Amino acid sequence: MALLIDTGLSDWMSDAEIAESVRNSAPGLDVRTPESLGNADEVTMIAVVGLRDDHLTQLPNLQLVQKLGAGVETILSHPALPDHMRIARLKPDAPAQGIAEWFLAYILCTQRNMAFHEAAQQRAEWAPKAPIFSPETVVGVLGLGHIGGRTARMLHAVGFKVLGWSRSPKQIDGVTCYHGADTLSETLGQCDHVCAILPSTPDTIGMFDAAMLAQMKPGSQLLNAGRGDLIDETALIAALDRGTPGHAVLDVTSQEPLPADSPLWQHPGVTITPHVSGWYLGDALAEVAQNYQNLTAGTPLLHEVDRLRGY
Secondary structure, eight states, X not given: OEEEEOOOOSSSSOHHHHHHHHHHHSTTOOXXXXXXXXXXXXXXXXEESSOOHHXXXXXXXOOEEEESSSOOHHHHTOTTOOTTOEEEOOOOHHHHHHHHHHHHHHHHHHHTTHHHHHHHHHTTOOOOOOOOOGGGOXXXXXXXXXXXXXXXXXXXXXXXXXXXXXXXXXXXXXXXXXXXXXXXXXXXHHOSEEEEOOOOOTTTTTOBOHHHHHTSOTTOEEEEOSOGGGBOHHHHHHHHHHTSSSEEEESOOSSSSOOTTOTTTTOTTEEEOOSOTTOOOGGGHHHHHHHHHHXXXXXXXXXBOOTTTTO
């Protein structure tokens, strides 16, 4: 049995770096990269960012696909994925912290009028403008799982009024929590900022359509670091033109990399970051090693995905 690391990426950690970290977590494991693949029949687990067709055709004894991240929708939707294939994801602390910081950073940019003051500096203009008082600012967090819960607690600690929304009931100290579809409109209408950190499921794809965007507070800000297909981008542009919401900050988009001809690049109401909010995995690669050991031993996996629920 062997574990293959194959991200297919050139702008993140290299396969060799990930493999070395996994080996350091559990010395003696048979961890390979595409350059050291050897006999493909021996590979029973693969760690990926996305699943390719050749992964399934070239690895006949593959049993487990380990996502090096949280979102697994592209793996689940792969047309050639066998019914028996198991999938696991990561729930590490480091990217949860990073994503929470990303939300906080862009909210504070608005609260402290950063863009206004940068523009004034370019004009050599001394133009005081009062910041927005954080204790009177309402921030909504949609999705209260590992990352969303971390985000809600961080925003509360800074002093914002935080509303949380999730499909099922949650309790977070200092956060007013709503749940269920019937409460979403009420939640959105109160928020000056809305932080979306929802998974991609049949229920959430295109969730922010024209009707939902219209339920947001005029002039509010929508921030998305969950999944790109959460937002109908055509509807978003039309909604921004009407001022409801007033601005969008997107770390994820429906197509990545975002095509150069996408109108999102040039829209004055949109800020784009290239999927960088949760950059570091921290000690999560130890979980990859543990899942390989668990698979080999026939014991329960860490963070195995329920294929029916989608996460």
